Amino acid sequence: xxxxxLTHLHPHKCVFTPPAVSEVEKIPPIxxxxxxxxxxxxxxxxxxxKIVCMLKPTKEIIHDPETGAMKINTLTTFKNFSMDFNIGxxxxxxxxxxxxxxxxxxxxxDGDKLVCVQRxxxxxxxWTHWLEGDKLxxxxxxxxxxxxxxxxxxx
Numbered sequence: 001x002x003x004x005x006l007t008h009l010h011p012h013k014c015v016f017t018p019p020a021v022s023e024v025e026k027i028p029p030i031x032x033x034x035x036x037x038x039x040x041x042x043x044x045x046x047x048x049x050k051i052v053c054m055l056k057p058t059k060e061i062i063h064d065p066e067t068g069a070m071k072i073n074t075l076t077t078f079k080n081f082s083m084d085f086n087i088g089x090x091x092x093x094x095x096x097x098x099x100x101x102x103x104x105x106x107x108x109x110d111g112d113k114l115v116c117v118q119r120x121x122x123x124x125x126x127w128t129h130w131l132e133g134d135k136l137x138x139x140x141x142x143x144x145x146x147x148x149x150x151x152x153x154x155x
């Protein structure tokens with residue numbers, strides 16, 4: 001199994017936080033992300049959608065390159081979400097905390113990017129994580145709509 005860049009986060013754990021406000025202005029994709037988030041979340045009720053658009057999540061990624069086991073925690077002041085999986089193995093993902101659904105999910109490496117494909121009620125659903133310097137990029141997709149977030153590695 002190839003060891004892409006996220007695996008260099010030895011000792012298997014790395015925490016990413018949203019950039020400071022001054023840094024956000026320097027990263028064009030982040031401002032686009034929050035503008036497009038409402039259209040990206042049409043099945044989430046209006047109140048929850050407004051809350052989600054204001055959150056500044058922290059990402060915690062834990063990876064065991066020997067077994068392929070990975071855990072991605074998304075931590076916020078509102079709700080936390082944890083995703084446990086093995087690279088390349090399909091599993092049933094419980095997204096009821098997000099939008100009331102479950103789906104069949106596979107996460108695998110595509111070069112230096114961690115790519116998630118979610119099969120279920122929504123077409124073209126999934127996400128991609130990749131590193132550029134000390135920034136973790138997240139691109140989320142569903143039914144032709146894309147939203148992006150950028151996280152900075154915590155000091």
